[in-house]
Amino acid sequence: MQELINTTLYILDTFGIPLDATPRRLERMAIAFLASGDIKKIADFKKTKDLNSGYALKTRDIIIYLNKHFGENISSGSYDDIRRKDLKLLTVAEVVLQSSPNSATNDSTRGYSINPTYAELLRSFGSKGWEKMVSEKLKNIEPLSKKLKREREIAKVNVTLPSGGVLTFSAGEHNDLQKAIIEDFLPRYGHGAEVLYVGDTSDKYLYLENEKLEELNFFEISHEELPDVIAYSKKRNWLYLIEAVHSSGPISELRLIQLQKLTKDCKADIVFVTAFLNRQKFRQFMTEIAWETEVWIADNPDHLVHFNGDKFLGPYKE
Known part of the structure; x- marks a missing residue:
């Protein structure tokens, strides 16, 4: 049989x-x-x-x-x-x-x-x-x-990195948002930042510059607490930790504490960003957003929402 x-x-x-x-x-x-x-x-x-x-x-x-x-x-x-x-x-x-x-x-x-x-x-x-x-x-x-x-290939989303390289994401709203972060947010607010890490919903390590993250003394890349997108501005020595929120996972007070602990030895200053596709999704999670973090909304790409602090955009130090 x-x-x-x-x-x-x-x-x-x-x-x-x-x-x-x-x-x-x-x-x-x-x-x-x-x-x-x-x-x-x-x-x-x-x-x-x-x-x-x-x-x-x-x-x-x-x-x-x-x-x-x-x-x-x-x-x-x-x-x-x-x-x-x-x-x-x-x-x-x-x-x-x-x-x-x-x-x-x-x-x-x-x-x-x-x-x-x-x-x-x-x-x-x-x-x-x-x-x-x-x-x-x-x-x-x-x-x-x-x-x-x-058909699966047609459904995939091509993303152009700041360096000019191209990544291919699987289709889906979460990955559409990651595409917007890389192609729209970083050119506006990244100060020449290059992408060091981005995960796909079907591939956790779609793109990874492990050596560059190690040079910055970033935490172990296999850690489950990784944000969705990590980018580094050499010009400002800023490391952007960006969460792409579709159904869950904004940078809440608890998430902020976790990321701060994990990056305490990092040589770069950290910028925490939560990204949303639209205002409706932002309103859904607005009460969860941590102070001293940034919010970017893809359908209003030229504006940022800044949660308190003495700077419009930047890392916070003690």
Whole structure:
């Protein structure tokens, strides 16, 4: 059984189906695919059924098939899971076809069966040069894995550093704000600052100038208390610790105390900044902002909100 599932996943990978789900989800996708072609063992690949042969299983029939032939214990009420989860990638890629594609989403008569193009390849599985055969047969079909990868790349956010270098962030409002901090805040208020650290929501250490931070006697970079953006102005000897606030994490009194303790040996003077995308988000967190820190709002980039003190912008000393 495991050999059959592993073989099926190898075949689906060759067909261009992305395999970046959990092992259990991949297993469920594999056996739903096998049910769609009436395949119970590896030898059955040679007699795969497809839509042209009139074979199609409704989602409830697939559940019965999986329980009977694959030792599953899936509830009959889970038919929606079959359609939305187990068959989703396969139908989007059109490796599995719907017997009545124009029917309503909840049409109980709609069945699922393997696309005849892919069924033909399955029936020749194991023959010499099979992968080359697949490549030739599917050369005009863009693999779903490639489509999804391209969409993810399109969705990413490019950020230009003050030095002219370019970073690529994953999409999202938090990273949109970090982009604004680097491209709009620092050129206005950074006094020639260069970015020494910035994290992405999907990569904590997207950009890191560890040696330069060590020269400033900054705290251990692996520490969980890192702010979102760190930049250094050599001209002023200011180190900017900037929090990009989307859903949480402004520089509160407690956060300020933590950062002050962590940077007590730093050779640069510290500027604490909390950044927001808009005034509405600022108002949401305004009562939490610590005194003697700065606030910058991305949709009003030419203004700062200064929380007390004898300077408009700058580090505070005892």
